[in-house]
Amino acid sequence: MTAFPLVAQEPEAEPEKRYRSRRVQQAFDRGGEDAVKVLMRDLVKRAKKSGIRYKCGQCHDNLRTYPLKPGAHEEFERLLQIVSAH
Ligand code: HEC
Numbered sequence: 890m891t892a893f894p895l896v897a898q899e900p901e902a903e904p905e906k907r908y909r910s911r912r913v914q915q916a917f918d919r920g921g922e923d924a925v926k927v928l929m930r931d932l933v934k935r936a937k938k939s940g941i942r943y944k945c946g947q948c949h950d951n952l953r954t955y956p957l958k959p960g961a962h963e964e965f966e967r968l969l970q971i972v973s974a975h
Pocket of ligand 1: 906907908909910911913914922925926929930933943944945946947948949954955957961962963964965968
């Protein structure tokens with residue numbers, strides 16, 4: 890009798906990412922980094938409608954790997970508050 894492998898080859902898993910913000914995490918789980926970008930652009934656009942200008946470069950050092958600048962998390966919290974208040 891040949892033992893049948895219990896677990897077939899695991900499908901290639903998406904690299905796991907953990908974000909602080911639940912909204913960012915949800916976007917990533919849904920559509921990966923592209924979905925995070927869409928969310929970020931949407932938030933920036935909505936803040937602009939409230940008269941507050943944000944640029945990606947305010948919180949990110951570059952737009953290839955999106956490293957966070959110091960204080961980016963706090964800025965982001967503020968951005969979320971601005972868009973949820975309007
Ligand atoms: C107010 C600050 C802020 C602005 C403005 C901002 N971001 Fe972000 N961004 C963040 C923070 C903070 C995170 C990490 C979120 C977390 O960990 O919950 C992030 C994460 C990301 C990520 C995921 C990076 C990774 O390592 O997976 C991408 C992509 C991204 N932002 C793109 C953009 C783009 C594109 C713009 C402009 C439209 C933008 N962001 C504007 C604060 C900002």
